[in-house]
Amino acid sequence: MSAAVSDTSRNGLWDRFSIGQKRVIWAWTFLALPIVFYGAIRFYPTFQAFWLSFTNWDLLRPAQFIGVQNYVTLVNDPQFWQVFRNTFAYLIIGTPISLVLSFLIAYYLDRVRFMHGFIRALYFLPFLTTAAAMAWVWRWFYQPPPIGVINGFLGSVGLPAQPFLRSLEQGLPSIMVTAIWAGLGFQIIIFMAGLRAIPSTYYEAARIDGLGEWAILRKITLPLLKPTTVFLVVFSSIGFLRIFDQVYNMTTNDPGGPLNSTKPLVLMIYQTAFSSFNMGYAAAQTVVLFTILLIVSLLQLWVLRTR
């Protein structure tokens, strides 16, 4: 029989600490590097961005504090308000459309048995593509005749050609379609996961109670799917508010579309910072973007909160 308590392994300093203290030390050891990382790579730059937004730094000369001048300029910049409207257009049109669409697809796809995996893959594949690469494909699709694929199709069924990207009205929706297209597969899968997580007995109980499909959808599926929906609403809103890759790559000739009709805030930031080198002004724009994201997310979480 072995010794009751092994005495050998007790040693020195480490054993001065109690069990609880040792665990706390472990925890902070594990966190040490990440804390440095988050501090240096996330928080410090955040504060720096705030600071820069109050300066006139242009990369070339040392930054000078100019108070809220950048914000004043921003508010008086008609381009900003155009871009602001565009950004919200992406959000307000893109989010509901993509969510409704992906829910409908997920809802029906969930019941499809025949070739289920294959169809699911069809919807999911676009999510795996590179936005920068696919933007060019879409750009080609949207070309006017004779090379544009969509216009080619429209022409073959006798419809008039559409200008798409070369249009003040259709430009933004056209780009939005590509963004929705790219994100749809992800949302579908998430919705399907949410649907699967609802125990089937809920449905069976409802069927025994005699509810029709519509009533089941309204009374059971949708309420139980709420956490998923909240996640997707917030997630896709942030995505639409930060849209960049598609716009950048689809409008290289005239960045931001004709008369800035498709330019989102992030592209404006990019141009201000890296074409005009107006870093202070760009920083002010990033702060505005940050504020918008924060308000929109919190608002959504508040509206969709579970009582």
Place this chain on the structure above:
Amino acid sequence: MADIRLEGLVKRYGKATVVHGIDLEIADGEFVVFVGPSGCGKSTTLRMIAGLEEISGGVLKIGDQVVNEYEPKQRNIAMVFQNYAIYPHMTVGQNIGFGLYTSDLPKAEKQKKIAEAGKILGLEDLLDRRPASLSGGQRQRVAIGRAMVRDPAAFLFDEPLSNLDAQLRSQMRIEIKRLHQRLGKTIVYVTHDQVEAMTMADRIVVMHEGRILQVGTPTELYEQPVDVFTARFIGSPSMNLLPARASDGAIIAGGAKIGGVPSRTGSGDLLVGVRPHDLLVGEASAQAAMALKGIVTVVEPLGSETLVHIEVDGAPAIATAPAKQVPAVGSTVDVWAAPGSLYLFDAPSGKSLGRL
């Protein structure tokens, strides 16, 4: 009328047949319990009755109507599930009221029914709570409430108590039984717990591999099991089975001759069954049908009695000793069984050969 008749009911999943033609009549107001080991097809049968599972063959009648193709709702039955299936986003009251979703009763009427069900189930004070804050037993009561308000012709329960702990389980057992007495509705109840079956059922249906082995009242099953499976399944602890041989009209089991064997018994391999409660530790009385010696391996004092695990001729068995008598482990004890307490089975087929 809510008598339910199963006539040659069959369920196939693809090529696999999981229910092999079941015949059963359930009378109006009867409490029928399906028992059997996991995977024997109990739930499947119940779900065919409910209309949740398509019937692959045979006829299902409720009252006088063939309901094979009826939607669940049209069958006018209610069902209570193992995991309660109560909706987390609705209050208790709303959950109970959900059973009336499709009914066109006026609102006040519905409220009355909900309140009534809540009262019967002792949920009056919880009607505005969310299920998340309820205990398992309370949840199950909500589920029952939802079934009740519909005022269905029959209730179906699929292992409603499996998720509860032992104490709650025995409490809910009694509540459901009382409810049955009170409402007088037909109940079909599925469980794999033989205690539930024994204590609740008017009639028990023992299923095994998609077939009905035996149907009868709890006492019938306990006293006259048709085969080894039922015999061991019903009663706790399980019946002891000792290998035996019949020869020359006598039966030798565990190295001892069994007395009072009728001469009709032929020769061959047998199993002699004796319930632990009938296998008593102590000096055999004169009229003992069987007297054996066993080595004590484990003793389990339960307070009111002591279970003594013994080995008889290599075969394990459980005997009972009076409460305060705790034989030492390793010692050899005498055990005996009274006449009439032995069950005889044919070893190869497992079929019952009657009692001794």
Place this chain on the structure above:
Amino acid sequence: MADIRLEGLVKRYGKATVVHGIDLEIADGEFVVFVGPSGCGKSTTLRMIAGLEEISGGVLKIGDQVVNEYEPKQRNIAMVFQNYAIYPHMTVGQNIGFGLYTSDLPKAEKQKKIAEAGKILGLEDLLDRRPASLSGGQRQRVAIGRAMVRDPAAFLFDEPLSNLDAQLRSQMRIEIKRLHQRLGKTIVYVTHDQVEAMTMADRIVVMHEGRILQVGTPTELYEQPVDVFTARFIGSPSMNLLPARASDGAIIAGGAKIGGVPSRTGSGDLLVGVRPHDLLVGEASAQAAMALKGIVTVVEPLGSETLVHIEVDGAPAIATAPAKQVPAVGSTVDVWAAPGSLYLFDAPSGKSLGRL
């Protein structure tokens, strides 16, 4: 030496004290079971012994050493958890061997130990399997195997059988008991199932709200509970308690006078306890200590006996009828208890006043 001594052991979470100074000595090789309702502090106590939870006050000794600040490993104990805590990504053999992870035994030695543990636990053929393909009982055996290979001074079990179904549970109960007999190591075992406590323990520790109510052998607890709590907790079904009044040296319970009361009893509110097994349905025999009439509310035939739920003067009680006798619900039955089977408690404090 692996005797474990708890001296005034206290556990506080923030301001809440959940273990209020426990004193207990556990002898080397003893099998001690902690029972009590959920949340009474059983697990917390066990985890303090294991070194998983910091000790807020008091002294914990293993052998002669104060081990309050020792890490689990240094205490040389092994622990088996309710959900087995066996790693799904390792084979059975690896899981068992994981107990030796920090040991510096040569590999062959380890293999030998694993094989040995596997053999003792009947897992020889499963060593290369993954836990996913094991039954609950097998998993628990793997967990025990992992504890065994360490050759610890003591084993701690925290509700190891709660996740198993009834049949497996009673089987594993016996296996653990056998293992204890075989290894002779100290075992501290936590459960909330009184059957487990009764059948396995050398000594039972009944806990309630962070305090020890009573410590004793199973029989002691069954026969001499110190208060109502222990009395109702030990034994299944629970002891019936009938409100009673003592006056003029006589005790009136359930509308009937209890015979043979010693004169010392003062007056005041009492509770008379009688175990269902001692409360028999039938015509009272002449020497009955108590004879009552009750209305049958539910009957639960168990095969070997029938539990009859009755109402005596408004109070619910459970009586026992012989196997084949099933009184009709709603009928009135006579029940009686033999002398010596009654327990007397002081109603306000719940303290035992001895037996009658």
Place this chain on the structure above:
Amino acid sequence: MTATVPSTEFKFNTSSIRPGRIIAWTVLFIGGVIMITPLLFMFSTSLKSAGQVYDLRLIPAAPSFDNYVKVLSDGRFMRWFFNSTFVAVAVTLSNVFFDSLVGYTLAKFQFRGRYFIFLAILSTLMIPTEMLVIPWYLMSAQLGWIDSYWGIMFPGMMTAFGTFLMKQFFETVPDDFLEAARVDGLNEFTIWWKVAMPLVTPALSALAIFTFLGNWTAFFWPLIVTNSRDLYTLPVGLSSFAVEQSIQWEMIMTGAAIATIPTLLVFLVLQRYIVRGVMLAGLKG
């Protein structure tokens, strides 16, 4: 929330195939085909010669791999390919390591400040990358990280999203597993690495997939921080390639196809895990 995706595929068993079902299937199928038309056209065009590009038929009249040969013989593509792979893999490994470590610590250790740290990390989710790019650039410039692999990688070495994901998952791991190991004498690091990590492999694969995809397709930051063409990641290289090729559609489509093929192949091979991983992550919302 549990860490398993229920495998029950269908909520409703149908009595027979209903016409509604067939319509739904057909609509879904057509929708799915529409979803991949851009991909089909991309591949189709990449197999066409310059002269055939404006012939909009899906099946090229004379398919050839000349464009691929041309693009790949360039050598730069292979280089970009390698860069993307290297960066994505390195960042993924780092995330798998650190996000789990932090997630685990926050899920399984009790200590003062835990909630604060968690909130602080979570709050970084709200900070758009765009806001940090300028300071990052400055920082990289000062530390000489511009135009290096490290420069591309460092901002993504740990993410709040991954940490959050892993924390959620580690919370589903019963403490018993860890305590059993603790009783067996393992130190906390070994417990995490040997016991906890294998228990959350589904989550790790979800995290790995997301991180990999995110970095494989990352455009904004690599665009800014890389100088030499030798260090471009594939999307940046592709974009510069597209501009510099002054819109030769067949070449751009070939480049796009080359950027897309690897993820598609990975997807086809690992379809089950990827879908499962994505689903798992979704459940954590």
Place this chain on the structure above:
Amino acid sequence: VEIDYWQYVFDTRVQAMDQLIANFEEANPDITVNHQTFPYADYQTRVVAANVAGQGPDVVQLFYGWLDNFIAGELIQPLDPAVFPTEDIEGEFFPIVSAMERDGQYWGLPTAVRSLALFYNKNIFEEAGLDPESPPQTLDELLAAAEATVQRDGGGNITRVGIAMGMAGQDHQWWREGLIRQFGGQPYSDDGTQVTYNDEAGIAATTWQADLYRGDAPVTQIGFMDEPQAAFRAGMAAMTIDGTFRLGAFSEITDFEWGVTELPANDEGVRSNYASYFANAIGVRAEGEELEAAQKFLAYISSPEAMEIWLEVVGELPARQDVALTEENLADPIYGPFLAGLEYAQTTIFVDEAAQRQVAIDMETRISLQGQEPADSLAQAAQEEQAILDAFYSR
């Protein structure tokens, strides 16, 4: 010594430079030149940003229009007159090199210069019944040729443009330095601080150009095939106006024959062209040994030898007159028109090339998409561009 040379990515330019570096290193074994390239779109960013980091190239290529920015940002240093005598520069290079001069100091030297010319598709000309060997020489002829070659489908969609157009391409240069001058105007004041094109001449020029793509029967469409040069290359445009730098790309065309001619003259025969170039300058951080090496390298890449190699590989015109204006080059059917154009070419002093081009693009967009009158659009453009100039010059 190791020096860094930076330029933007363009296949042939990179090749040519690699070749030059190889030659240079052979001649100067003690000097190593690191050749780094960036995408055009981000090139400026890179240079500026590297400067913030206290780094940067020793020799850097820059568009002449960026010069003021680069000087203001202290990215480059003036050329040492001792090494690069001013008289030599002014005597040997085309006069447009003066765009690299500020306050009497030269800040950089080009290897090659570029001018604009009219490219036309001979096959389409033939098909339309035009003489493929006599391309349009005046604006009216250009219009006529475009009208003759434009093609439409049943739906009225243009399927082939007469001339590919787009301010996003080179047409803003043609408009600014070509058309406006040809219609009698002047785009900017002499000191470059004032926009002066918003007058009768400017309106006439803008309207003439806009009439190519608006009205009932336009001969072109903005955004056709995404880019003018893409349309031309695909054989979907009969003509396009583009620069020397496009020669490399067009030389790969195998589907049809194409020709080059000078930009069309106006009714009075006045021609005007736009010339531009990328110059090489010495980074502000080059000092001592490195400065010396950088100077050597700069001298080499602006030497006649380098220019010949550049012409051969990239197809861009030599920046030295004597290297460019050889008999052989002038007679060349392709180089000839471009070289001729250099004679009457102007350069624009851009303060923010991207922004100023955007003004032109937006002007065009307002006309083509919003139907604004050219005069109104021009006025707005003038205002916007003036704001850009003001912002720059007021710093």
